[in-house]
Amino acid sequence: MSVTAAGSVAKPGAVSWLWRRQLNTYPESGRRVFYLALTVLATITLYYELYVAGAVSPLLLAKFNMSFTFFVVTLAFGNLIGAFGSLFAGLTDRVGRTNMVVGGLIITGIFVAFILPAAPNKWAFVIEGWAVGAVEGICLVATPALIRDFSPQVGRASAMGFWTSGPVVGSLVVAVVASHTIGVNPSPSFWTHEYHICGIAGLVVAAIALVGMRELSPQLRDQLMVTMHDRALIEARAKGLDVEAALRNPWRQLLKPDIVVSALGISIFLLVYYTAVGFGLIYFTTVFGFSVKDGNGLGNWNWGLNVIAVILFGIISDRVRVRKPFMLVGGAAAAVMLVLYLEQAGHGATTSYYHLAILVGILSFCLGVAYVPWMASYTETVEAHNPALTATGLAIWGWILRVIVFVSFLIIPVVITSVTPLVSYGGSIATWAAGSPRYHVAPQYPALAWAGAHPQVVATATKYKAQLVDAQKLAPELAVIQKNPVLFAKLSSYSNPAQIPPALIAQAVAAAGGGAHGQAILGQIAANKAAIQSVIAAGPQLQSLAPYATELTALSKVPPSVIAYVGAHGAKVAAAAKNGPGEWKDWYWICFAGMILFLLTVPVMRGRWSPAKARADEEAHEAMVQAELARMSHVGA
Secondary structure, three states, X not given: OOOOEOOXXXXXXXXXXXXXXXXXXXXXXXXXXXXXXXXXXXXXXXXXXHHHHHHOHHHHHHHOOOOHHHHHHHHHHHHHHHHHHXXXXXXXXXXOOHHHHHHHHHHHHHHHHHHHXXXXXXXXXXXXXXXHXXXXXXXXXXXXXXXXXXXXXXXXXXXHHHHHHHHHHHHHHHHHHXXXXXXXXXXXXXXXXXXXXXXXXXXXXXXXXXXXXXXXXXXXXXXXXXXXXXXXXXXXXXXXXXXXXXXXXXXHHHXXXXXXXXXXXXXXXXXXXXXXXXXXXXXXXXXXXXXXXXXXXXXXXXHHHHHHHHHHHHHHHHHHOOOHHHHHHXXXXXXXXXXXXXXXXXXXXXXXXXXXXXXXXXXXXXXXXXXXXHHHHHHHHHHHHOHHHHHHHHHHHHHHHHHHHHHHHHHXXXXXXXXXXXXXXXXHHHHHHHOEOOOOEXXXXXXXXXXXXXXXXXXXXXXXXXXXXXXXXXXXXXXXHHHOHHHXXXXXXXXXXXXXXXXXXXXXXXXXXXXXXXXXXXXXXXXXXXXXXXXXXXXXHHHHHHHHHHHHHHHXXXXXXXXXXXXXXXXXXXXXXXXXXXXXXXXXXXXXXXXXXXXXXXXXXXXXXXXXXXXXHHHHHXXXXXXXXXXXXXXXX
C-alpha cells in the first residue's frame, strides 16, 4: 500500500481498499473533520441500536411475558458480556480500529433489523440481544480511540464532546422516533416496528462507513499530539518509532491507580444515566402515569439538553484549557438536581409533563457538563502513561463501566419490586377500574373502583349472593310475609300442608291479594319455602347491603372474567402503586451516592485546575516542539 497524497490512501486493488484503511500521513483539516464526523455518526448509530429497547420496554415485557426482574437481569448479563467485548477491543491498539467498527455496524444492523424482530420467544430475543451487546462492546471502545487519534489534546474536549453526543444523540433518536411513530395505546407486538426502523438506519450508516472510514497508521497514532502544530514533528518521528516496544505489556503499563480510580468514579457517576436509558420509560409510565408516547417525549428533553451540554462545554473546556473545574461543578450540580428530581416520585398525576421535563433536562445538562471534560481528561491521563495504548486504556474504562452497570442492574430488582405487577397487570386494571387521571379517561367499569374502596360490602354481597338473587326474585312473596308475620308463622307451624285448616288458608289467600292472584302468591311461598327461609335468616346482612343496591347492581354487570382478573391481581397492583415511588427514590439515592464518590475521584486525574497554568504548559510544549524540529533539521542537514 502506498500513500499518494496527504491523508489519502492509494487503491491497491479493486476490492482490498475496503479493508486497507490506514493513513500514513496526518490528514488535512477538512479530511480530519470528515473522519471525526463519520466516527461520531457510527457511534450515534451503535447507541441507537443499543438503546432502542428502552423505547418499547413496556411492550416487550407484555409481548414476551417477561417480569421486570427477568428483563433487568438479562440486561445486566448483556452488560457483562459487553464488558468482555470492551476488553477485546484493547486489541485495536495492535490490529487497528476501523475494520472492527465497520464490521460491527454491519452485524448489529442485520441483527436489529431482521433477526431480533423475528425472535419467537423471550430467550431467543435475550440471547440475540447479548450477541449484539458483545459486538457493540468492541465498537464502543474503538470509536473513542479513533476520536482521540484524530484530535490533539488542545481540541480533545470538543472532539470528545461530539463523540459523547453519540450515546446521547442515540438516546435522543430513540425518543424522537418513538414519540413520532408510537401511538397512545400501541399493541405489544408493535415493538418490532421500532427495531425495523433502527436496523435499516444502521445498515445505511454501515454502508457509508464501509466506503469512507479511515484510521491513522500505528506510527502516527502511537504518539502524543498536544496541538496541530505537532503534526510535522509526529510525522518526522513516525519513521523511527518502535511500535512493538510501545505496545509491550499493555495491561501492566496501564493498570495504575489514576486510570482505574477515575474509570470507577465515572462509572458510578453514570448510574443515573444508565437508569434513564434502560428504565426511564418504565419509570415515567408506572410512577407518573404517562403514556408510552409521552414518556418517550420526556426523553426528548432529557437527551436534547444533554447534547447541547456535551458539545458546548467540550468547546468551553478547550477554550479555557482545563477539565477538572467543569467535572467538579457539573457533578455537584447534577447531584443537587437529582435530589429535586427524585423528590417528584409519589406525586403521580399531579406532576405536570413540563415540570418533570424541565427537571429531567437540567439534570441531564449537568451530567453533560461533567462527563465531556472527564472523557478528555481520561484520554490525556492514559496518554501520560503511553499514547500508544489509548484503546487499551479505553478498554479498561469500558470494562469497569459495564461491570458496574452489571452489578447495579442486579441490585435494581431487589430495590424496586413494584414494576412487574404494574407493567404486567396495571394497564388492564387501570383501563377497567381506574381509567387515566392524567389523561382524563373514565374507567370502563367504575363499579370496580367502588368495589376496591368497599371490600367488606363486596365480601358480604358475595357471601349472600344466592339470598340477594332470591330476595329480588321473590320480592312480592316476601312483602306479603313481612306484612303478615303472625299469619305466616301459624302456616309454617304445620309440617303437613294437608292439615292446615281451610279457614286459615282462606285468610292467607286474602292477605296475599285474594282470588287467583292470592292463590298464586301462596303457591310460590309454598314452592320456595327453603329459599324464603334462607332470605329471612340473612335479613340483617341483606339489610346492611340495601344502601349499596345501585353500586352492587352495576358490579353485577361486570364480566366475571374481569372480576376474577382484578381479584387475582388487583391487590398486587394497588400495593405496587403505593410502594413504587418510594422504591424508585431509594434507588436514586444510591445514584446520588455514586455522584458524590465521583467528585472525590476528580483530583487523581491529570490536568490543571488553573487556566493560566494550563496555558503556560501549552507554551512550554510549543517551545519544545520547535526546538525538537530545529534539532532534527540540523541533524538532517
